[in-house]
Structures are given as C-alpha cells and as structure tokens.
Amino acid sequence: MAKILLEMKNITKTFPGVKALDNVNLQVEEGEIHALVGENGAGKSTLMNVLSGIYPHGTYEGDIIYDGQVCRFSNIKDSEKLGIVIIHQELALVPEMTIGENMYLGNECGHKYAIDWNKTYSEADKYLKMVGLSESSKVQVKTIGTGKQQLVEIAKALAKKARLLILDEPTSSLNEEDSRALLDLMLSFKKQGMTMIIITHKLNEVSYVADKITVIRDGTTIETIDNHGKEPVSEERIIKGMVGREMTNRFPKREGVKIGDVEMEVSHWTVHHPLYPERKVVDDVSLYVRKGEVVGIYGLMGAGRTELAMSIFGQSYGVNFSGELKLNGKHVKLKKSEADAIRHKIAYVTEDRKGNGLVLSQSIKVNTSLANLDAISSHTVIDGDKEYAVAEEYREKLRIKTPSVEQLVGNLSGGNQQKVLLAKWMFAEPDVLLLDEPTRGIDVGAKYEIYCIINDLAAAGKCVVLISSELPEVLGMSDRIYIMNEARIVGEMKAEEATQENIMQVILRSGRGA
Amino acid sequence: MNKQSLLAVLKKNAMLIILVLVYLFFLIMTKGGIFSPSSFTELINQNAYVYILGAGMLMCMLTGGNIDLSCGAFVCLLGALGGVFMVINGLSTGVSLLLMLLIGIAYGVGLGFLIAYVHIPPWIATLAGFLSFRGLGTSILSANSKTGSLSFASKTDFLNLFYGRIFPTEKGVFNWPCFLFGAILAAAVVLIIFMTRKNRLAKGYEADSMRTAAIKSGAGAAVILLVMTRLAMDGGIPTTLLWVAGIILIYSFITSKTTIGRHFYVVGGNMEAARLSGVNTKRIMFLAYLNMAVLTTIATMTVLARSQSAYADVGKNFEMDAISACVVGGVSASGGAGTVLGMVIGATLIGVINLGMSLISLDANYQRVIKGFVLLAAVVFDIVSKKKSS
Numbered sequence: 069m070a071k072i073l074l075e076m077k078n079i080t081k082t083f084p085g086v087k088a089l090d091n092v093n094l095q096v097e098e099g100e101i102h103a104l105v106g107e108n109g110a111g112k113s114t115l116m117n118v119l120s121g122i123y124p125h126g127t128y129e130g131d132i133i134y135d136g137q138v139c140r141f142s143n144i145k146d147s148e149k150l151g152i153v154i155i156h157q158e159l160a161l162v163p164e165m166t167i168g169e170n171m172y173l174g175n176e177c178g179h180k181y182a183i184d185w186n187k188t189y190s191e192a193d194k195y196l197k198m199v200g201l202s203e204s205s206k207v208q209v210k211t212i213g214t215g216k217q218q219l220v221e222i223a224k225a226l227a228k229k230a231r232l233l234i235l236d237e238p239t240s241s242l243n244e245e246d247s248r249a250l251l252d253l254m255l256s257f258k259k260q261g262m263t264m265i266i267i268t269h270k271l272n273e274v275s276y277v278a279d280k281i282t283v284i285r286d287g288t289t290i291e292t293i294d295n296h297g298k299e300p301v302s303e304e305r306i307i308k309g310m311v312g313r314e315m316t317n318r319f320p321k322r323e324g325v326k327i328g329d330v331e332m333e334v335s336h337w338t339v340h341h342p343l344y345p346e347r348k349v350v351d352d353v354s355l356y357v358r359k360g361e362v363v364g365i366y367g368l369m370g371a372g373r374t375e376l377a378m379s380i381f382g383q384s385y386g387v388n389f390s391g392e393l394k395l396n397g398k399h400v401k402l403k404k405s406e407a408d409a410i411r412h413k414i415a416y417v418t419e420d421r422k423g424n425g426l427v428l429s430q431s432i433k434v435n436t437s438l439a440n441l442d443a444i445s446s447h448t449v450i451d452g453d454k455e456y457a458v459a460e461e462y463r464e465k466l467r468i469k470t471p472s473v474e475q476l477v478g479n480l481s482g483g484n485q486q487k488v489l490l491a492k493w494m495f496a497e498p499d500v501l502l503l504d505e506p507t508r509g510i511d512v513g514a515k516y517e518i519y520c521i522i523n524d525l526a527a528a529g530k531c532v533v534l535i536s537s538e539l540p541e542v543l544g545m546s547d548r549i550y551i552m553n554e555a556r557i558v559g560e561m562k563a564e565e566a567t568q569e570n571i572m573q574v575i576l577r578s579g580r581g582a
Numbered sequence: 583m584n585k586q587s588l589l590a591v592l593k594k595n596a597m598l599i600i601l602v603l604v605y606l607f608f609l610i611m612t613k614g615g616i617f618s619p620s621s622f623t624e625l626i627n628q629n630a631y632v633y634i635l636g637a638g639m640l641m642c643m644l645t646g647g648n649i650d651l652s653c654g655a656f657v658c659l660l661g662a663l664g665g666v667f668m669v670i671n672g673l674s675t676g677v678s679l680l681l682m683l684l685i686g687i688a689y690g691v692g693l694g695f696l697i698a699y700v701h702i703p704p705w706i707a708t709l710a711g712f713l714s715f716r717g718l719g720t721s722i723l724s725a726n727s728k729t730g731s732l733s734f735a736s737k738t739d740f741l742n743l744f745y746g747r748i749f750p751t752e753k754g755v756f757n758w759p760c761f762l763f764g765a766i767l768a769a770a771v772v773l774i775i776f777m778t779r780k781n782r783l784a785k786g787y788e789a790d791s792m793r794t795a796a797i798k799s800g801a802g803a804a805v806i807l808l809v810m811t812r813l814a815m816d817g818g819i820p821t822t823l824l825w826v827a828g829i830i831l832i833y834s835f836i837t838s839k840t841t842i843g844r845h846f847y848v849v850g851g852n853m854e855a856a857r858l859s860g861v862n863t864k865r866i867m868f869l870a871y872l873n874m875a876v877l878t879t880i881a882t883m884t885v886l887a888r889s890q891s892a893y894a895d896v897g898k899n900f901e902m903d904a905i906s907a908c909v910v911g912g913v914s915a916s917g918g919a920g921t922v923l924g925m926v927i928g929a930t931l932i933g934v935i936n937l938g939m940s941l942i943s944l945d946a947n948y949q950r951v952i953k954g955f956v957l958l959a960a961v962v963f964d965i966v967s968k969k970k971s972s
Contacts, residue, residue: 384858407860416858424854429918430847438848439859441841448841453785472788492859 073098073263074119074232079130081114081123088114089128090287096232096280101254101264103278105271107310107511111287112267116234120154121147134232151231155221157240157267161209168192168205171224195223199253213370215246222253233257234265239273240509243368243537251277269511271307275300283309307512318512319544320520322527327547328359330397331531332414332500337391339379345388349375351555353391357500357531362522364546365535366571372555373535374419377502381416382409395500410439415498417489419505419535421482425489428478432470433459435477435488439496462491466521483514490521500531507541519545539568553578593967597912597924600960601931608938615941616934619753619816622809627745627888629933630822631657631881635904636911636925637833638877642870643908644837644846646853646917648704650871650901652693652711653878657897658719660685660882665732665892666722668740675740683879690875698867712901720894731893734886744825744887747818757814764810768803775799822884829877834922846870850917907932910960931960 074096081089089111096102104112117123119132121141132139134150141147144154161170168189177191178184192205199219203212209220218238225233235254239247247270254264254277268274274281275295283290283306290309295301307318339350350372357363367373378385380393383404393400395412402408409416418425426435436459437444444454459473466487470480477488486506493501503522507515522545526532536542542549549566551559551574558578561571592599608616615621635653642648660682667678693711696702724730734740749759775795782789790798813819837843848856849866857863881900886892911928913920935956939949 381858382860405860405862406858407862410860418858424852424858427848427851427855427918429851429914434844434848438844438856438861441844445841449839450841450844452839453781453787456787474788 070097070099072096073135075131075133076115076119077131077133079115079118079128079132081111081118081128088287089118091130092284092287092289094282094289095292096263096265098263099258099261100279101258101266101277103274103281104265104267104284105269105274105281105306105310106284107513110284110310112284113236114287115284116154116236116265116267119147120144120152120234148228151229152234153225153228153230153232154234155225155236155238157237159214159217159221159241161217161220163210164208166206166208167196167203167212167220167223170209170220171195171205171227173224175228191227192223195226196220198226199223200249215242215249218242218246218250219253222250230262232263232265234267236267237269237509238266239268239270243370245368247273269509271303274306275303281306285310285312310511311513318516318540320516320523322362322523325360325526325547326529327361328529330356331359331395332357333392333394333397334380335392335394337376337379337393338389339375339385340388342385348555349385350379353552353555353557355550355557355560357533359499359531360526360529361547362526362532362534362545364542364549365533365552366537366539366542366549367535367552368537368575371552373552374504375555376552377416377504377533377535380409381414381502382406384409384416410496410498413497413499414502415439415493415496415500416502417493417504417506419508421485421489426477426485426492428476430477432463432468432473432475432477432480432488432491436462436473436491436495439492443495443497458495459491462495466491466494467517481514483510483517486510486514486518487521490518494525498530500533501525502533502535504535505537506534507536507538515541539571543568543571551575596964596967597910597927597931597960600963601927601934604931604938604956605934608934608941612938612941616938617812619812621937621941622812623816623820625930625933625937626820626823626826628937629929630826630884630888631900632903632907632929632933633826633926634829634877634881634884635900636907636929637829637922638874639901639904639908640833640837640913640920640922640925641846641873642704643905643913643915644850644917644920645867645870646850647915648697648867648870648917649905650693650708650874650878651705652708652715652901653874653881653904654897654900654902655712655715655719656686656689656875656878657882657885657900658892658894659715659722660719660879661886661892661896662719662722662726662732664882664886665734666726668734668737669732670726675737675743679740679883682882683876686875686879686882687872690872693875694868694871697871698864704871716894716897719892723892723894731891733891735890740883741887741890742821744821744884745890746821748821748824750818753817754815757818760810760814760818763819764807764814767810768806771802771806772799775802822888825880825884829880830922830926837922842866842869847918850914850919852918903929903932906957910957912964932957 072095076092076094079089079092080087092111092115094115106112118128121143124142125140134152139150162173171192172188176183177187189205196203196205199222201216201219201223203216209217239250242250251273254266257264266277278295281293281295281301283293293301293305293309333356335354337350337353338348341347341349353376365373375385379389382402383389384406393402400412402412422428433455437455441450444451444458456473463470463473468484468487468491470484477485480488490506507518522532522534534542534545543563543566546563548563549561549571550557551571553575559574605616639650642650663685664678664682667673667681668675693707696707697704720730723732726732749757751757775798779789779795837846845856845861845866848861849863853863885896889896907929908920908925909915909928910931911920911924911926913925935953939952
C-alpha cells in the first residue's frame, strides 16, 4: 500500500450558528487523484480552506497530518511552503498583467528589492510548456481564453513547487474539449508522482480521473469509494451518496405535453463580432420553436449559442445584423433595446448569473421585480406591498430557500440564486424563454428542481429554448435538439432519435467539412 | 428589549448616535451656545447647499460611485452670470433665475451626453469644469466690477425668496405660524408611522413592534417640534429650510418609491444585469448628471442670496462637502447603496462640527485638521460596527 501523504482527522469547524464540518476524515495517498464530491454547501470548500490555512490553526478542531507531521498552518504561505497549493474555482488572475507576472504574483523571484524579470519569464515559459501551453509568458492574460487561463493557474501552482495540488471545480467554466484536455493533463501529472485533490460537480469527470472518491454530505464524510474496479464507478452510485437516496430519474418526466403552433421563428440570422466585425459569431442560423416545446441547443462553448440568444434578445450582442424574426407568424423588427424585446415577451436568462444576471447587493424582492417593474407600479410609483407579495409568491412557487425575501441575493447559494434569476424572468411573463446554461455550477438536487420549473413553463404553453453544453441535460429535457458548431446550426434532431453518439458525430462531421 | 437587539439598533443607527454625541459635546463646550435659536437658523442656512448638492451627488454616486467634481466651480460661474443678469443688465429676478436655470440645464445636458453616450469617465468629464469654470467666472466678475464681486443687496425679492423668512417676526417674539407648522408636521409624522404599521399588519407583512413605532414617532416628532420652536424664537421659518426640506422630501420619494429611483440603484449594483433586464442604463447616467446640474443651479441661488454677492471664491470646495456628506452618510463609494436620509445625517454631522468649532472660535487651520480626523473616525466607526454585526 502506498504511503499516505495527507490525513485530515476528525476535522470540526463551526461558524457562528452552523457546524460547517462535523468530524470529517480524509485520507489521501501519495500519487493518487482524490475526488471530493458533495452538494453545494456540503462543506467541500470549507475543508479545503482548513487544509490550506485560510482558516488558521485554532479556529477548527482536529488534526492535519501531512507527510507524517502534524501541521499547524496559520496562513496560506505556511501550507504553500510544504507544497500544498490550492487553485480556486474563480480564476485569480490579473487580466492586465502578463502570464509571467501572474504566475509569480506574491512569489516574485529575484532579490528582495528587485525582481529578476529574465529569470521570471524563462522559468514561467518552462512551466507553461509542462502544462502544454505554447503561449509566451509575456502575453497579457486577458488575450487568452478561459481554458488557457485555467492552465496558467496550474502552471502557477507548479511554479510554487506543488506536491499536493487542490483543484476546486477546475472545469466549471471550460467547454468539453478543454475540460478533457485538463483532465488528461492531470493524469499525466499523476504519472510523474503528483498528488491531487479535485472538487467537481461533473460526475463523469470524477469517474474518469479519480482513484478514490470521498463523498461529503451536510458537513460529514459519508463514504470513500474506490475507483479501481473493472467498471468505473457509476454516476448513480456517487449521486446516491451525495443526496442520500437513489435518484432514479435525474430528469423529471413531462406530463400532458401539448405542443402547439410555431411561436418564434428565426431565419437567416447572422451576427458579427462587436470588436472584429469581419468575424461572424452567428452564421445564417434558422430555427423555430413551438408553443409548449422545449428546444435544446447543444454546442460547445464558443459555438455561438450565447451570441445567438443575446442577439435575438434585443440585439444586445454584436453588430451588423441580418436575418428575420417572426413571432406568432408576424414579422417583428426589434429596436436595438432589451426593453423592446421584453415588451415582445422574449426573455433571456443569462449563463452568468453573478456577472450580468443578478444585482447581488440588492434583495430577492428587488431582483424579482426588476424586469417588470411597471406591473407593480402605477405612474412610476412602486407599490411596495404588491412587490412584496409578488416576491413571496415566487419564493413559494420556486421554493427559494431563504428566511425572507428581503435577504440580499449575494447571501444565497448558487442554486437559489439561479431560482431568483428564473423568478425575475417568469414574473416578466414572457412567451419565449431563452435559458442559457440554466444549471451551471449548481448541485444535483437544485438541478432537478430547475428542470421541474422548465417543464412547468412548457406545460403552461411557453416556448423554452434550452442552451446547454451538458449533453445529458439536453438529451433528457428537450423535445427537439439543434446542434450548433462554429457559429452555424449543423444538425436538428427529434429527442427520440438523438443519442450522445450521433450528436457528437454530427459535430465532428461538420468540423471536418469546414 | 433585550441586550442583543438594543445593540443591533445602536449599530444600525451608528451615524445618528455619533451625531447626537457630537452635538452634546458642543453643547457642553459652547455652554449651550449651539442650542441658541440663532444657531439653528445658522445651521440650516450655512449648510443648505450641502443638502441640495448632496442629493444630486447621491444620485450620481448611486450609479456606480460616480462623482461630479465641477459643481463647486459651476456655482462660481453661474453666480457670476447671475450677477451680470441681475446687477449689470438689470433684468428682473424672475427672468434672471430662469436664465440661470436654462444655463444649468444646458450644462447638465452636455455633461450627461458626454458621460452617458460618449462614455467619458465622469470624473474626467467633470474635471474639465472643475478647472475651467472658476477661471471663467472670475474673469466675468473682474470684467464687470472693479472689486471682483457683484452685490445683490438691492435685489430684495431675490434675497427674500432664498434667504428670507415666512411670516417674519422680530427676534425673541414667538412666531406662532412657525410653531403651528411644526406641530402639524410632527402630528403628520406620528400619523404616517402608525398608519404604515397598521397597513402592513393588516396585510400580514412584517412591521415594527408597537414599541419601536412609538420610539420612532416620538423621537421624530420631538426633533421637529424642538427645531421649530427654536426657529420660532428666531424670527420664523427660513425660506432656505423650505427649499432644502422640499428637495430632501422629493428625493427621498424618488429613491425609495419610484421605478426610476430603483433603476439608479440597480445600475450601480450591476450595470449589465440592469441593462439585460430592460433598464435604459445610458438614460440613467444621463439623468444623474442632468439632475446634478439642475440641483447645482438651485444651490447656487441659495448661496448667492446668503452671501448677497457673487465673488471669485464662492462655491470653493462645495463638491468635496457634498461628497463627504454622502460618504459619511453611508452612501457606497462603489454605487448601488445609500439613502437620502443617510446623506442628510452626514451633512448635518459636518454642519454641526463646523458650527460648533466656529462657536468656540477655534483657529481656522485647526478646524480643518479636526474636521478631517472626525470625519475619518466617524466613517471608520460606522464601517467597523457594520462589519461586526454581519
């Protein structure tokens, strides 16, 4: 049996009012990839913060034994000295600085009073090569894509001489291709003897890379599953541990489906990039949605899905439009304004709820009413009581977990924030909902509830366009699926015909043709 | 009331408590001088511009911590122009004021356009005004007057409108209309607080407890009655108070009850989210600066009437006073949070410190030093107490 590199024994961490961790145990062997899974708020990040010294020794109970020694970290520097490096979910890079500057931020090489830039850049280039990046370290971070930025974060960790690398949701903002590349990189690191802990919501990734899987629920360790069997551990098996029950159906059944006439039709829709007008981000796209139908648009990130949806929604993206939009069979010429799109009963639910969906510093109430303030006000004066009643109504309907609708949205968990975002758009009473990655970064239980909401919307006769880069989600939820690749629609399938294999085939074929 | 909730109430009203403490401090130091009827009038007249500009600055800051650096210098320019209209050209007060208002609107439209539609960062767009308006104003003044200032002493209708009294009486004679007005106002405050409570309870919403409502309305009514009785001893309600109170009430209403006010908050909270929710974000930015220019015009009129002249230094540091009032009053420097009431408390705190120090005739240089430190200490206390409570 391999040597145990890290052992966390009976870790208990209490915050005022809540026990975030209750006697958690974790054992990581040297040279393995250990996955940590659990629902949002289960305590994964708290555990890693204890390990890396963000919560210093003394604020928690229990022992950390690393490399045979009991450790008492008082800050992040202490743990990094021993080679424990954490890569947080939200990228912590300064966009305006170069890759090299970012990699050695807070860890500058050179003398005490002067940075040795030659050494910095040559060392940085070395580590970049190790993670498979061909970019020069003198390139500004903002000029490279998110996938590559994630790799820079890893290179940065390597530059700190990491022995135990902790990756907190490393693929949450990556497309499938980049995710796969990242996971393969992890496997190659493993061969070189690196030990890694990965926190992720994507269970297919877990069974792909992990040697062992520790499941955490409500602040306690439930089990550690070995992934060395002949068959990889099934997703259902992991989910059972996470939610404490068997989830036989991850996608709720649609009942009484009644699909009506065509509500929205888009034809020959072309959009150019706002900064590089010669580039087409949406190229001659035609599609239609019927009343009561859930239409999936599957495509990898960067395929033009978000751009398509946003350009339909009041042309809030891009320049040089061409194409036609028909609503209920009538031609509609939207003015270049989001308000006009809302008036025509189109809603766009953004993929980036924190960045451009919600006002985090305001209450649930304010966020819920935002897109349809006129409905609760007369002569521009807001009726506070009506607003409160509306917020309460949607809190109950969508089961938003909160003590009060006066609660600031920034204090809610990801799943509840997503529900508030949906509440805002449901209250705007649209006929067409463009949902862009509605379940990104939220846990299995909350996902299920969002799916139920989508089904309810369709049952009420709304058109739902579900944009997603998670293939099972598109397959499980849609009546009809459009496949998008490189700015064009490359295929259309009925749900019954669609399988993972033939969708990927369509994408691959289209890539070759181009 | 148990200890914990008392502490929570204290923390929530930290700045108000500081204001009371500072006032009590000066009450002792001036041996009651700051409580004299004339001090009340002085406090209002001296700080009218802070309240008015503060309301405008609040709206700008709500949109994302944006400020207007040019308002003080614009007071000087507009004052010089007003002097030329009224004193040199001999235009009637009404026409002169209308012209000043039109110039203010024109400046606001231009500034708002640059900021909202040409995307010039606000502090740069207003820096130009900060640098040039005072020079322009001073040169207009020196071209029209040997002393470099224009006096409004003969324009009694203008002075009465912005620096007069309603139903004036001799000093020391009790002014009944002033007291009656105060009594009605106090009754209205009590009534409104209890009516709202009753309404909310009837609909099953959260409402203040009977005790809180009683304390709130009692304190509110007491302050109003106190101020009005003191003013009644000093010749009656100053017209300045009407301007200030009117603006405070209007902006409280706009920020808390209207859709447009809500839009200011969400634009500052998350510009992109606001835009994608159908808020016309550019129009909000435009309105913020147009509004600022209009309020600057009104502030100019009250300041000119009080000093009875237009001179080169008029309006100096006004932008800083307005910004301080907002920041001390808890308006977020990054936008999206802050209330008119908070700004009013902040402005009053600064006003009390200024008045108190000049009453104990402290050296002007030390006044600045102390003011700087007291303001910093107040904000530190406020932020630290909020941090601990969350």
